[in-house]
Amino acid sequence: MKVCFFAHSSKTYKNGAALSLINIANEMADRGIEVIIILPNKNIQYPITNRRVKCITIPALSMRTRIDDFSITNKLKEKIKKIYNWFSKQKAISILKKEKPNIIHINGLDTSVGAEAAISLDIPYVWHIRQLLEEDFGMRLHDKSKIYKLLNRANSVIAISKTVKEKFEKILNIDLTIIYNGIPLENYMISEKNSFSANTVNILLAGRILEQKGQLDAVKAMNHLVKTGTKNIFLTIAGQVEDNGYANRIKEYIIEHRLNGYIEIIDHINDLRQLRKKCDIGLICSKKEAFGRVTIETMVSRMLVIGANTGGTLEIIKDNENGLLYHEGDYLSLANKIKYAIENKNEMKSIIDRGYKSALENYSISKVVDQIIDIYDSIQK
Known part of the structure; x- marks a missing residue:
């Protein structure tokens, strides 16, 4: 079998969608599947570990735009992007004719290049929806109606959570298959750790800094805690x-x-394990996560997850079982959950253990690839 992935456009490969694609590609190649990844940005190279994976750059422009930008300039950009991506499609068709993949797999809602090339060459294609866009990124699609029509023509559409499935089934009026994201758990596991053992409770909020991720709610919660007497806490964003x-x-x-003595903001770092070893609590404050890769990373790092009760977070975290949930957007609710965790450390250690075990049982990359290959096999029959 030979699979060609079309990656979505991004400034870095360190976001959840890109990392998930990298993990899937490496796992498939380890199983003997030939894998091609079409990259839309020549400045971004994926860190692929398996030589069976071939990366080819076909420059293409993202059709995502800010949800509130309807300016004339933005409309002009849309027209330019369409023309540019038409040439990208022609190049993709030329490459696909030579490579002859059995399946095309489109990673995320971004452009129509992969789908149009697949249709031109009569190659089955799978579309993997990894974002809500409006709700989690504050973004919408240029030429949305065209992309949705191409989604309807896909041989299979994968949603990474019930939240994603429910949104797009209403829009597309087709059935979507849920495959929860998996991660290479061994890269994030911290098997031995004594959380809540130090005098100061260390809290981590990791992820892109934008309003949909809710960092300001966490900062306000910290202010409330400090001002009401809980001073043995420190938050790293x-x-x-x-x-x-x-x-x-x-x-x-x-x-x-x-x-300043209670909060620091640092740049993204590739390996958060050293930081997570020092932290007791991981916050997920997003307004609505499509899934929540960071949530799983936090659980296998033996940290207590405190997450907003919306979207994919609500599907992963069961309150008082494998984590704690608070009311999204309500910083007082978040502050109360943090305070409860500090005052009930022994109970939190049991919740951390259950979170660690549930992540190992349900979110391996091997399990994800098994499910994807089942879809490929059903398409090719």
């Missing part, structure tokens, strides 16, 4: 800034409320 205005609001709030 780690992530790439994608909304400078929002990041500045966070920094101004920290300065205004004199929280």
